Amino acid sequence: MxxxxxxxxxxxxxxxxxxxxxxxxxxxxxxxxxxxxxxxxxxxxxxxxxxxxxxxxxxxxxxxxxxxxxxxxxxxxxxxxxxxxxxxxxxxxxxxxxxxxxxxxxxxxxxxPKNEKHQKIKADVELGxxxxxxxxxxxxxxxxxxxxxxxxxxxxxxxxxxVPWYLPLDTSKFSITNFRSTAIGRRITRSMVSMLEFVGLAPAGSSKVHSILEKDADALVEGGREExxxxxxxxxxxxxxxxx
Known part of the structure; x- marks a missing residue:
């Protein structure tokens, strides 16, 4: 087959x-x-x-x-x-x-499509x-x-x-197994990416891309909550x- x-x-x-x-x-x-x-x-x-x-x-x-x-x-x-x-x-x-x-x-x-919040969620998911x-x-x-x-x-x-499908992306929920997606984990990751970019170990624009991906994750969670x-x-x- x-x-x-x-x-x-x-x-x-x-x-x-x-x-x-x-x-x-x-x-x-x-x-x-x-x-x-x-x-x-x-x-x-x-x-x-x-x-x-x-x-x-x-x-x-x-x-x-x-x-x-x-x-x-x-x-x-x-x-x-x-x-x-x-x-x-x-x-x-x-x-x-x-x-x-x-x-x-x-x-x-x-x-x-006439709801501005819905349109913003859609646009952020599309971009990220x-x-x-x-x-x-x-x-x-x-x-x-x-x-x-x-x-x-x-x-x-x-x-x-x-169980909501977006739960692993929800920063309001603390999780040891998915620490990177928690609010604290995000802050640590954001700082590390900025530092690596500053010293040249990460490509220029890495912090910007990371920010877009965070916004994407937030939009996915909101899209899930709004159904x-x-x-x-x-x-x-x-x-x-x-x-x-």
Whole structure:
């Protein structure tokens, strides 16, 4: 069985799936550093034979039509500027009758485009996480259908848990295991980054980037509390057996 991980990063999910399955998994990524890191981690896990890495753009993938038996994307295709084109490309390389599963970052139905606070939260998440115009769950689902997929299942998985998904980012909650994300941990990290940048051990602009990421984390927490944002919108789409 041939599986494609779209936007695999350094391959965490890829390796976990390979450990309990007999699949051959290909990870697609457009970042050379992440690919080299993933290859080394695959080697250390003794998974180099079953886990392959390919450098490429998920908007124009270097694979023939009908190549893969299954495709998944985890918090990756939300970075596509054109979701319909992205999903169409995924549909192209997927074998007929097979499925594409994804977790997407989306706005929920609670998002009010006329609400200034909502707009600011959205803008801060987009800037800090490198996202284009964040889509709503409805827009995401419509894009999947327009790309030619039949929807098998869809839903916001954040609603299935009593524990808020944004809890690890909440600076109001003290945690030893996630100390860096606490208010004290942030101050220490901020001071260290500034010092390293000052002495030349960190690139110029590191403090500015760190500030943007902190603002992003705060926006994610606020988006979660306001229930206007979810990083856990899941869908399963099936490619029809024929175009007719």
């Amino acid at each position: 041939k599986v494609l991980d779209v936007g695999c990063g350094i391959g965490g999910p890829l390796r976990e799936i390979a450990k309990f399955s007999l699949t051959s998994i290909t990870g697609l990524n457009n970042n050379e550093y992440q690919i080299s890191r993933a290859k080394e981690l695959n080697r250390l896990a003794r998974l180099s034979e079953s886990c392959k890495l390919v450098k490429g753009n998920f908007m124009n993938m270097p694979f023939p039509d009908d190549t893969f038996d299954a495709i998944y994307a985890i918090e990756a295709t939300c970075h596509a500027s054109d979701p319909v084109a992205c999903y169409k490309e995924i549909c192209r390389v997927l074998k007929p009758g097979q499925c594409f599963a994804a977790y997407e970052w989306c706005l929920t139905d609670h998002f009010d 996480s490198g996202l284009p115009d964040i889509r709503t769950t409805s827009q995401c689902l419509e894009a999947l259908k327009l790309a030619g997929f039949e929807v098998v299942w869809e839903g916001d998985r954040r609603l299935d848990s009593e 206007i944002f979810t990083p856990m919108y899941f869908f399963l789409g099936q490619k029809p057996l024929s175009k007719s």
